[in-house]
Amino acid sequence: MTEHFREVFYGELSFLVFNCVYEPAEDTFLLARNLVVYGGERVLDLGTGCGILAVLAAFKASYVLAVDINPCAVRCARENARRNGVLEKIDFICGNLFDPLRTHSSFDLILFNAPYLPVEEEPKSWAEYAWSGGRDGRRVIDSFLERFIEHLKPGGRLLLVQSSLSGIERTMSTLMDKGCKAEIVDTIKSFFETIALIKAVKVQR
Ligand SMILES: C[S@@+](CC[C@H](N)C(=O)[O-])C[C@H]1O[C@@H](n2cnc3c(N)ncnc32)[C@H](O)[C@@H]1O
Numbered sequence: 001m002t003e004h005f006r007e008v009f010y011g012e013l014s015f016l017v018f019n020c021v022y023e024p025a026e027d028t029f030l031l032a033r034n035l036v037v038y039g040g041e042r043v044l045d046l047g048t049g050c051g052i053l054a055v056l057a058a059f060k061a062s063y064v065l066a067v068d069i070n071p072c073a074v075r076c077a078r079e080n081a082r083r084n085g086v087l088e089k090i091d092f093i094c095g096n097l098f099d100p101l102r103t104h105s106s107f108d109l110i111l112f113n114a115p116y117l118p119v120e121e122e123p124k125s126w127a128e129y130a131w132s133g134g135r136d137g138r139r140v141i142d143s144f145l146e147r148f149i150e151h152l153k154p155g156g157r158l159l160l161v162q163s164s165l166s167g168i169e170r171t172m173s174t175l176m177d178k179g180c181k182a183e184i185v186d187t188i189k190s191f192f193e194t195i196a197l198i199k200a201v202k203v204q205r
Contacts, residue, residue, distance in 0.1 A: 003016075003018045003019070003072075003075070003076070004018065004019045005017055005018045005019065005076075006019075006023060008023060008024050008050070008052075010024065010029075010032065010052060010056075013055070013056075013084055014083065014084075015050050015051070015052050015055070015080045015083070015084075016050070016076065016079055016080060016083070017050045017076065018050070018072055018073075018075070018076040019127075020070065020072035020073075020125070020126045020127050021049055021050050021070065021072055021073045021076045021126075021127070021130075022049040022050070022073070022127070022130035022131075023050070024049070024050065024052050026188050026195065027113050027161045027188070027195050028049075028052060028053070028113055030161060030186055030187075030188055030195060030197050031053060031111060031113050031159055031161050031197055032052065032053060032056055033186075034159065034185055034186050034197055034199075035053065035056055035057065035111070035159070037056075037057045037059075037060035037061050037109060038060065038108070039060055039062075040061075040062045041060070041061045041062065041107075041108040041109055042061065042062065042063045042064075042065075042106075042107045042108050042109075043057040043058075043061045043063070043064045043065070043107060043108065043109045043110075043111065044064075044065050044067070044101075044107040044109070044110045044111070044151065045057060045064060045065070045066045045067070045111045045112075046067050046068075046097060046110065046111065046112040046114075046144070047067070047068055047069075047112055047113060047114060047115070047130075048066035048067060048068045048073060048074070048077045048092070049068065049070075049073050049076075049077070049113070049130065050073065050076045050077060050080055051066055051073075051076065051077025051078070051079075051080040051081055051090075051092075052080065053111050053113070054066040054077060054081065054090050054111075055077075055080055055081055055084045055086055055090075057109070057111065058081065058086035058089040058090050059086065061089065061109075062089070063089060063090075063091075064086075064089055064090040064091075065090070065091050065093065065101070065105075065107075066081075066090055066091070066092050066093070067092075067093050067094075067095060067097070067100060067101075068094060069094070069095065069096050069097075069129055070094075070126040070127075070129055070130075071094045071126070072126050073126070074092045074093070074094045077090075077092055078090075078092050097140070097143055097144055097147065098147045098148070098151060101151060103150075105151060106150075106151050106152060106153045106156070107151055107152060107153065107156060108153055108156050108157070109156060109157050109158075109159070110148055110151065110152060110156070110157075110158045110159070111159050112144060112158070112159070112160050112161070113161040114133070114140055114141050114144065114160060114161060114162060115129060115130055115131050115132050115133045115139075115140050115141075116131070116133045116137050116138075116140075116141060116161070116162050116163045116165065116166045117131045117132065117133050117137055117163065117165060117166070118133060118134070118135060118136055118137035118165055118166060119131070119132050119133065119134070119135075119137075120135060133166055136166060136167070137163065137165055137166025137167070138166050138167060138170075141160075141162060141166065141171060144160075145171065145174045145175070145178070148178075149178045149179065149180070149202065152202045153202070154202055154203075154204040154205065155201065155202060155204045156201070156202050157199060157200070157201050157202075158175075158180070158198075158199070158200040158201075158202075159197060159198070159199055160197075160198045160200070161195060161196070161197055161198075162195070162196055162198060163193045163194070163195050163196075164193050164194040164195075164196070165192075165193050168184070168194070168196050168198070171198060172184075172198065175198070175200040179202060179203050179205075180200035180201060180202050180203065181200065181201045181203060182198060182199070182200040182201075183198070183199055183200075184196045184197065184198055184199075185197050185198070185199045
């Protein structure tokens with residue numbers, strides 16, 4: 001199949017972004033510039049889009065699993081892993097959040113630049129899944145928060161991007177209820193929203 005694409009650069013790396021896929025934006029770069037991965041870690045990149053965060057993680061991680069509900073994103077991410085020489089470290093799966101994962105599959109680090117915008121209508125194209133968070137902007141985030149903890153190792157970290165338009169404080173309090181220490185590690189402010197990068201660490205018991 002012939003794909004139409006743009007090319008996006010991050011440092012010296014280049015990524016193809018197929019037309020049906022989210023183009024890396026300020027929220028992507030907020031997470032990218034705060035991404036710390038230690039040698040040998042297992043990383044889950046949820047909603048991988050063009051795969052930029054999965055590729056960056058794969059330079060240090062021993063294994064990355066990249067998941068997206070958009071089949072076009074999964075094809076695009078695989079192509080970018082190949083272009084950037086990390087294809088052998090990343091598996092790609094198309095599916096909804098944790099559905100495609102085995103029950104006991106757990107990670108040192110989970111990344112999610114989530115769809116967080118409040119929108120009235122259901123997504124009508126694959127591209128719209130990138131930002132569509134349902135009426136209150138929390139449809140995907142709340143499903144994610146229900147299940148992430150079982151896939152995080154004790155001491156494991158979560159990096160989650162979210163907007164003030166969809167309740168950052170509510171997310172912080174849910175993370176703490178789930179047994180995590182949570183903090184906002186970086187923000188981008190505009191006149192209508194703050195985009196926050198939340199870091200949560202699963203407390204070891
Ligand atoms: C804001 S984009 C982020 C893409 C990429 N990680 C980045 O930072 O540029 C959100 C991504 O999540 C995916 N997505 C939305 N809902 C999803 C779900 N329920 N399960 C898996 N992926 C989902 C979208 O298709 C989209 O690729």
